[in-house]
Amino acid sequence: MLREVLIAPFSDFEFMRRALAAVVALSLGSGPIGVFLMLRRMSLVGDAMAHAILPGAAIGFLLSGLNLFAMTTGGMIAGFAVALLSGLVSRSTGLKEDASLATFYLASLAIGVTIVSVKGTNIDLLHVLFGNILAMDDPTLLMVASNATITLVVLAVIYRPLVVESVDPLFLRTVSRAGAPAHLIFLGLIVVNLVNGFQALGTLLAVGLMILPAGIARFWSRDITPMICIAVSAAIVSGYVGLVLSFQTRIPSGPAIILVASLLYLGSVLFGRVGGVLPQLFPGRHLEA
């Protein structure tokens, strides 16, 4: 019985196995990025990016029609431009990262809508770009996997400056110049992960599996390394349970996975060891003064 519910979907259908593999790969790459985004108060960057890529996708469409590669490349370039420009502005002026990102993504969206309207088409371009976790063919699966690999390697290289900068940017500035490059590389990683994530899995999953697990992890640890491990595990668990849920109940897979992650988040808010509601209301006996 239990085997039928939990394992049979994957042993009977290849597309379920591929979906699971994709979600594990996505979790490995997105988990750590999400944790850093949260620490830098940039959690909403994912949604902004989903809109910011429109002009690039539109130009790709104008140049070569409904060509997924051209549109993805265009989207990636637009995403990079927005991320870099907003990063530069917030570094060189007093404007905060979130505010400058919001400005740039809105401008980018406006340009995108204008370009689309010039062509006079009413195809929903972004809809074409957004994929589905159940539709993993070989190239897409490879892309998601290599994405995760590159992300982990690059993060390992810039780990130290990135951590220090997230926690104490002023200190880093006094001892090293690695802060700005690390930040820009990190922005680049976000864009690559998001755009590829959109293309492979759809917006909801790409952004959701980045942000929610980080939120969950925050309630269980104070240190970055365990936080990253918890985020990745939470993402993998949400992915697996969500796929099973989608298989058993007809909820579309993307929303199912994110719903499971949201439930985990709710549980963490209530019961989390670090700053959860209940532990705060009823502090354990071990906290004697």
Add this chain to the structure above:
Amino acid sequence: MSMHKRLLPVLSLLLGLVIATPASAETRPNVVTSFSILADFVRQVGGDKVSVTSLVGPDSDVHVYTPTPHDAKDVGAAQLLIVNGLGLEGWLPRLQQASGSKAPIVVATQGITPRKRGSDADPHAWQSVGNAMVYVRNIRDALVAADPADAVVVKANAARYLAELDALDREVRAEIEKIPAERRKVISTHDAFGYFAEAYGIQFIAPLGVSTETEPSARDVAEIIAQVRKARIPAVFLENFNDDRLVGRIAAETGARIGGTLYSDALSEEKGPVPTYIAMVRHNIRALTSALVR
């Protein structure tokens, strides 16, 4: 001087030609049709005796069309409106009212017994070539009534075109004969081929529990795969699924072939693959046979 006298008749003849050409163009009835397939029928039957405008152009979906002010202008200038009927053009009464047009409306499906789809009629009657011939006769009669002066030409055009359609009908049946009887079924999200299926005996099986508008769940995909495996459906035509990678996955897991594009509601541009109705039917039957014939 004598030269001029001899030239005069020639000149006046030329002048007459120059004047006559636009004059005859003005008398050509202005026919407005609701979508591109009807426009093709009118063009075939009317030839150069009519000028045809289609409100919903090539490559556009008549189901989701919303009229523009420009369309109201076209309708206002029309002497004859030709529509499909059977509930396809729900927007037409309002458009005609807005345009102030007094042009008669001809329903091309007059005399066709509609298939029921749920409680509504299925409007895609043109997908059976036999029905298309009814369309053409209705359009012929409407054009003759609108412009009796050109009746002879219109009737001759219609007779020629009807003969072509008749040959096309036989061609489609002959093509279907090549498919082994147990392989005459496809799984398809198209809801436009009811009349085609009925006339030519190819089963169009809708995938279970899937609407193309919403994201499919894992269960939906699993059920389609189980359905295709169980009924041994040899080909999937799911091109209006929102993700063709998903169709690829379904095909890979069932061993079914992926069918090509089926055109249902609109012709393509002049240079596209299906500029006319006959080209469209040929294209569809080729897509079906190449996926179904072993």
